[in-house]
Amino acid sequence: MVEATPMSEVINAHEECSFENEFVLFDTNIWIAIYGNDPRPAKQVYSDFYSSLLKAGNTVVVNEQVISEFFNRVCKIEYESLFGKKEWQSYKTRRKNDESFKARVAAVRDICLDILTDCTYQQSNLQQDCLEGNLGLVVGGELDLTDAALVSECMSGGYILVSDDGDFESSDIKFVTGNQRVLRKVPAK
Secondary structure, eight states: OOOBOOOSEEEETTSOOOOOSOEEEEOHHHHHHHHSOOOOGGGHHHHHHHHHHHHTTOEEEEOHHHHHHHHHHHHHHHHHHHHOTTOGGGHHHHHHHOHHHHHHHHHHHHHHHHHHHHSEEOOOOOOHHHHHHHHHHHTTSSSOHHHHHHHHHHHHHTOEEEOSOGGGGGBSSEEEEOOHHHHTTSOOO
16 A cells, blocks of 8 residues: 655656666556657657666566556547547447547557567556555545556565656655656755
């Protein structure tokens, strides 16, 4: 279960990777920045950091939760780019019958397979009591349930988390970010 405590360490993604031989978990938003054609220049930092951390001998892990969220979010982005944001009532029909959407879904599947090939798959190891604790924690609003599960995974597996989400700043994990709002709060070394 995640506890809301001050973060032990925030690492700047704008710098070269400063750690070696660690296991690193990327939040879904990082995979979207890398593979989801996020056009915002500020997100390029994560592709650069990904390369840097691999050169430093680190291992990127991925689990079913991250892959599932990536797949669903990118498919939604693709659906909205084809049909607009107000066309969700036809989603299931189009998912089964629209060839252009099916082609985009296949492309998203291929990206997920690439991520699985490039990373070490680590099945989620969260138990029922952890999930129950996280459900209680999210009522306070610090994290959503998906983020609470990622923090729990990092704590139990000893992983370093990479995310642009500022919500992780109050979690007791090692956290790599390029989020300037979070980085401005980090004391100078």
